[in-house]
Amino acid sequence: MVLCYSSHSMEITLKSARRFVEEIPAPLAVVGVWGGELSEAGQKLDQNHRKALSSMMQALHFKGEFGESLLVPLPQKGPKEGPAFALLFGLGKKRGVSLETVRKAGAKLVQTIAKLGFREAASETFLAEKFGKEAASYALAEGALLGGYGWAKYKTSNPSGKGSEKLRLWLARGSGAAVARAEVVAQAVNYARDLVNEPPNILTPVELARRASEMAQALGLEVEVWDEQQIKEAGMGAYYGVAQGSANPPRFIQLTYKPQTASRRTIALVGKGLTFDTGGYSLKPSESQITMKGDMAGAAAVLGAMQAIARLQPPVEVRAYIAAAENMISGAAYRVSDVLTSLSGKTIEVLNTDAEGRLTLADAITYADRQGADAIVELSTLTGACVVALGEKVAGLFTNEPRWGREVQEAAERAGEKVWPLPLEEEYLEALKSNTADLKNTHGRSRAAGAITAALFLAEFTDKPLVHLDIAGPAYSEKNHDLGPAGGTGFGVRTLVELLGH
Numbered sequence: 001m002v003l004c005y006s007s008h009s010m011e012i013t014l015k016s017a018r019r020f021v022e023e024i025p026a027p028l029a030v031v032g033v034w035g036g037e038l039s040e041a042g043q044k045l046d047q048n049h050r051k052a053l054s055s056m057m058q059a060l061h062f063k064g065e066f067g068e069s070l071l072v073p074l075p076q077k078g079p080k081e082g083p084a085f086a087l088l089f090g091l092g093k094k095r096g097v098s099l100e101t102v103r104k105a106g107a108k109l110v111q112t113i114a115k116l117g118f119r120e121a122a123s124e125t126f127l128a129e130k131f132g133k134e135a136a137s138y139a140l141a142e143g144a145l146l147g148g149y150g151w152a153k154y155k156t157s158n159p160s161g162k163g164s165e166k167l168r169l170w171l172a173r174g175s176g177a178a179v180a181r182a183e184v185v186a187q188a189v190n191y192a193r194d195l196v197n198e199p200p201n202i203l204t205p206v207e208l209a210r211r212a213s214e215m216a217q218a219l220g221l222e223v224e225v226w227d228e229q230q231i232k233e234a235g236m237g238a239y240y241g242v243a244q245g246s247a248n249p250p251r252f253i254q255l256t257y258k259p260q261t262a263s264r265r266t267i268a269l270v271g272k273g274l275t276f277d278t279g280g281y282s283l284k285p286s287e288s289q290i291t292m293k294g295d296m297a298g299a300a301a302v303l304g305a306m307q308a309i310a311r312l313q314p315p316v317e318v319r320a321y322i323a324a325a326e327n328m329i330s331g332a333a334y335r336v337s338d339v340l341t342s343l344s345g346k347t348i349e350v351l352n353t354d355a356e357g358r359l360t361l362a363d364a365i366t367y368a369d370r371q372g373a374d375a376i377v378e379l380s381t382l383t384g385a386c387v388v389a390l391g392e393k394v395a396g397l398f399t400n401e402p403r404w405g406r407e408v409q410e411a412a413e414r415a416g417e418k419v420w421p422l423p424l425e426e427e428y429l430e431a432l433k434s435n436t437a438d439l440k441n442t443h444g445r446s447r448a449a450g451a452i453t454a455a456l457f458l459a460e461f462t463d464k465p466l467v468h469l470d471i472a473g474p475a476y477s478e479k480n481h482d483l484g485p486a487g488g489t490g491f492g493v494r495t496l497v498e499l500l501g502h
């Protein structure tokens with residue numbers, strides 16, 4: 001099971017080991033420490049090893065704060081006696097540990113091992129006694145693969161001078177299925193990260209469509225891409241209005257996964273695919289444009305999820321819709337006060353060209369609905385207001401159907417992604433009534449409840465169960481974080497795969 005995301009990522013191979021430590025062929029054995037004591041696996045080591053580790057812990061007052069580590073030489077009986085070193089790895093306090101602790105530990109662990117210069121190590125499955133072997137090895141493997149991600153595609157010289165580092169990590173035998181699933185999911189997350197990190201002059205709507213098609217064809221998904229003419233002729237006037245100002249033409253991307261067995265239901269995934277958002281004539285200030293190559297993170301999450309779903313083959317039909325476009329300024333660009341006719345027939349007065357996402361999504365949602373979805377999940381970097389409300393770590397969840405909302409929220413919880421419900425408050429719909437058209441795209445000068453009014457706008461375009469995830473905060477990280485480097489996070493992939501990939 002060799003996974004290579006791209007040449008710039010750490011390449012991690014996960015393998016099943018026989019008896020932990022004594023019999024593994026790696027030079028480094030990783031042993032957890034929590035609550036100031038060796039883990040259960042550590043306690044089970046033979047006496048020699050255990051003594052060596054305990055005395056070193058005492059001598060150096062090593063308590064095992066989360067992520068702290070200590071490299072200890074192991075007593076050797078002969079030349080072929082297993083690992084020469086142990087890495088004591090801190091898991092923190094016993095109180096409040098969760099599978100997220102294990103996931104974060106996996107990420108930190110591979111970074112630590114690589115920094116120490118090892119290319120091969122074996123690790124116990126942290127907290128397997130507490131959470132079960134399957135769940136714990138899943139979290140550890142997923143964390144390791146996410147933590148090993150890097151982005152240096154456009155650096156002509158690698159600062160470490162080593163190029164792509166290969167790391168072979170041995171995990172306990174018997175966790176094969178969990179590890180295989182973690183590989184599929186983490187690869188999908190890292191694929192989404194790659195798409196978000198790609199610069200906008202490279203990843204235009206045409207290029208996004210090309211990559212989506214390439215991925216779909218390789219994995220046996222159906223794919224259909226419309227060009228600007230087909231988008232216009234289909235009547236997607238709201239979407240086309242946003243796209244018309246750019247020299248890079250839009251592409252409407254549709255992917256379909258059909259299960260081999262009879263499908264339980266058909267779910268549509270819709271992702272916001274603005275490959276760059278300048279704001280248009282309602283221009284964003286320069287600093288606000290800095291992260292706007294990531295305005296296609298919803299699309300990236302949907303494509304990542306489709307990749308994983310194609311591999312996992314769940315018994316549910318999944319259709320993905322991406323209205324890819326670029327929001328630019330030019331003589332052909334749409335302006336404030338323009339009236340656009342959406343695919344639904346509803347007319348929309350543009351009060352702000354920077355509220356472009358909801359215009360592209362309105363037509364994508366109408367189309368997804370008409371194609372016969374039983375329920376829709378839509379992901380978008382939709383509003384700065386949602387970042388104000390929930391910050392960088394938590395996505396806003398809105399729904400017109402509480403049961404569907406709960407199903408998505410529970411999937412997110414199991415997947416370890418943070419989402420929190422915000423109300424789709426009908427009383428605020430008043431703010432979107434226009435004197436000129438059926439709707440306006442923002443409520444004008446007031447900034448009150450900006451995330452909610454955006455969600456209400458989207459909900460006007462379907463009567464099907466709809467979940468809208470506003471991922472403007474968590475889709476992009478300006479600093480390195482526990483599960484990976486600064487840049488695209490791939491947020492949403494894990495939730496969608498947990499929701500649909502079983």
Ligand code: BES
Nearest residue numbers: 352354355357381382383384385442472
């Ligand atoms: N893409 C932005 C939202 C965004 C902001 C994403 C910050 C990530 C970080 C979206 O198109 C936008 O500009 N929304 C406006 C809406 C407003 C004009 C009603 C916003 O949030 O300011």
Ligand code: ZN
Nearest residue numbers: 277354355356
């Ligand atoms: Zn915008």
Ligand code: ZN
Nearest residue numbers: 274277295357
């Ligand atoms: Zn946008």
